[in-house]
Amino acid sequence: MSKRVVMTGNETVAEAVRQINPDVVAAYPITPSTAVVEYISQYVADGLIDTEFVTAESEHSALSACIGAAAGGGRVMNATSAQGLALMWEMLYIASAMRLPMILAVVNRALSGPINIHGDHSDTMGARDCGWIQLYSENCQEVYDNMLQAVRISEHIDVRTPVIVALDGFITSHAIDTLETERDEDVKRFIGDYITLNSILDTKNVVTYGAIDFQDYYFEHKRQQLEGLHKSAEIIKSVGEEFGRTFGREYGFFEGYKLDDAEYAIVAMNSAAGTIKTVIDDLREEGVKAGLLKLRVFRPFPAAEIAEALKTMKVVAILDRTSTAGAQGGPLFSEIRSALYSESSRPGIVNYIYGLGGKDLTPEHIRYVYDTLRRIDRTGKIDRLVDYLNLREEGGQD
Amino acid sequence: MKTWKELPLGGIIKDVGNTKDYITGTWRTERPVFLEDKCTQCFMCCMVCPDSAVIIKDEKVIGFNYNHCKGCGICAVECLSKPKAIEMEQEEQF
Numbered sequence: 106m107s108k109r110v111v112m113t114g115n116e117t118v119a120e121a122v123r124q125i126n127p128d129v130v131a132a133y134p135i136t137p138s139t140a141v142v143e144y145i146s147q148y149v150a151d152g153l154i155d156t157e158f159v160t161a162e163s164e165h166s167a168l169s170a171c172i173g174a175a176a177g178g179g180r181v182m183n184a185t186s187a188q189g190l191a192l193m194w195e196m197l198y199i200a201s202a203m204r205l206p207m208i209l210a211v212v213n214r215a216l217s218g219p220i221n222i223h224g225d226h227s228d229t230m231g232a233r234d235c236g237w238i239q240l241y242s243e244n245c246q247e248v249y250d251n252m253l254q255a256v257r258i259s260e261h262i263d264v265r266t267p268v269i270v271a272l273d274g275f276i277t278s279h280a281i282d283t284l285e286t287e288r289d290e291d292v293k294r295f296i297g298d299y300i301t302l303n304s305i306l307d308t309k310n311v312v313t314y315g316a317i318d319f320q321d322y323y324f325e326h327k328r329q330q331l332e333g334l335h336k337s338a339e340i341i342k343s344v345g346e347e348f349g350r351t352f353g354r355e356y357g358f359f360e361g362y363k364l365d366d367a368e369y370a371i372v373a374m375n376s377a378a379g380t381i382k383t384v385i386d387d388l389r390e391e392g393v394k395a396g397l398l399k400l401r402v403f404r405p406f407p408a409a410e411i412a413e414a415l416k417t418m419k420v421v422a423i424l425d426r427t428s429t430a431g432a433q434g435g436p437l438f439s440e441i442r443s444a445l446y447s448e449s450s451r452p453g454i455v456n457y458i459y460g461l462g463g464k465d466l467t468p469e470h471i472r473y474v475y476d477t478l479r480r481i482d483r484t485g486k487i488d489r490l491v492d493y494l495n496l497r498e499e500g501g502q503d
Numbered sequence: 504m505k506t507w508k509e510l511p512l513g514g515i516i517k518d519v520g521n522t523k524d525y526i527t528g529t530w531r532t533e534r535p536v537f538l539e540d541k542c543t544q545c546f547m548c549c550m551v552c553p554d555s556a557v558i559i560k561d562e563k564v565i566g567f568n569y570n571h572c573k574g575c576g577i578c579a580v581e582c583l584s585k586p587k588a589i590e591m592e593q594e595e596q597f
Contacts, residue, residue, distance in 0.1 A: 202513065203515070204512045204513030265512060265513070302512070303511070303512070303513075303517075310517075311519045312511075312515045312517055313519050314513070314514075314515055315514075316515075316516050322510070322514070325507035325510055326507070326510060326513075326514045329507040329508070329510055329512070330513075332507075
């Protein structure tokens with residue numbers, strides 16, 4: 106029995122945390138995720154949850170405290186953005202290498218410099234190799250649903266890997282959206298009890314965490330760590346299906362919007378998908394077979410499934426909300442282009458960098474992308490493999 | 504040695520204290536030599552050794568554990584006996 110509510114994205118994260126009632130939240134507030142931490146501290150102060158709330162002196166310490174608490178056998182959560190995530194960097198790798206389940210809500214924000222507080226994906230895309238599962242969310246509903254599923258995914262015995270739930274700064278975190286939330290008891294039943302494994306507080310079964318690991322074991326441990334991410338793919342899928350059976354909203358690796366019969370597709374993540382869907386509806390009325398692949402799971406990267414979904418397209422545009430300096434294009438572009446390589450027939454493919462530092466992405470920009478895809482199909486010629494949307498420059502689309 | 508599939512999850516150690524089985528004495532270029540007749544049994548070497556490599560038996564220092572001593576020489580510098588009861592010697596002599 107769900108309830109229709111209105112909330113900001115930050116409030117949605119906090120509401121999920123309230124229902125999950127984790128053992129420990131250790132956090133340090135940073136724009137635009139500050140309100141998440143404020144709400145949680147309020148819930149603790151009001152006695153709504155019995156979470157141990159640790160106010161750390163930095164994000165590095167906040168994640169360190171989370172790691173300690175998780176090693177101690179607790180269900181642990183945290184929230185941050187941009188510079189906060191950057192300051193957590195070395196601890197991100199340690200949390201995943203220790204195979205500690207935990208959930209980190211990242212409200213996507215541009216990494217400095219220049220200094221900026223608005224949304225782009227440079228923070229989580231920069232953290233893409235840290236060994237964390239990454240789930241992306243288009244709107245508040247997906248934020249809420251991803252948070253609940255993340256608990257099950259992260260804590261699964263075959264996974265035991267931390268999860269980042271990402272949402273766009275300000276557009277999702279601060280805008281008020283409608284969503285359906287579930288009853289506390291239903292959420293509790295869905296996430297289940299936390300199963301403690303190898304707790305450092307268990308004095309009867311003493312274990313050491315974080316021992317030095319040289320040429321004799323380091324490589325073997327890293328390979329074993331990868332297995333948690335590999336196996337998480339099937340768990341993400343089964344949890345998404347179970348979520349659908351339980352609450353009526355099913356999830357997979359990605360959402361295809363009018364994709365099955367599409368000829369021209371855009372691939373994007375998070376809030377941009379809403380704008381793209383609107384443009385697709387307009388284009389479909391004009392007879393243009395436009396479609397969208399909205400990626401939800403970036404890590405582990407569902408390469409085979411994406412290739413299967415895109416291989417029949419004529420031309421595809423990959424939208425990256427980060428600039429990967431010196432690379433062949435954005436991270437999403439590189440991954441998808443590589444995923445399509447082994448297909449015998451491949452669509453044309455181009456990359457657009459957009460929305461850096463919160464720069465607007467309007468329906469006109471999306472329409473420009475689809476127009477370009479159709480022109481490429483007509484002429485067979487790609488002028489710019491990697492281009493920029495809504496960037497002031499001579500010869501640009503504006 | 505164990506394959507990656509056989510290792511405990513997350514690099515944890517279940518047989519705690521297994522450092523004693525991890526031989527690091529081969530890193531040494533110099534070794535401390537214990538001169539029993541000069542030792543006053545003050546235990547300073549034992550307190551300053553970073554590797555817990557000073558062997559104590561029946562409440563007396565009797566020598567060094569060369570499986571774990573890395574030859575840092577702190578014990579020889581800090582030794583309070585006069586003349587000193589610990590001398591550093593080149594490892595290749597042994």
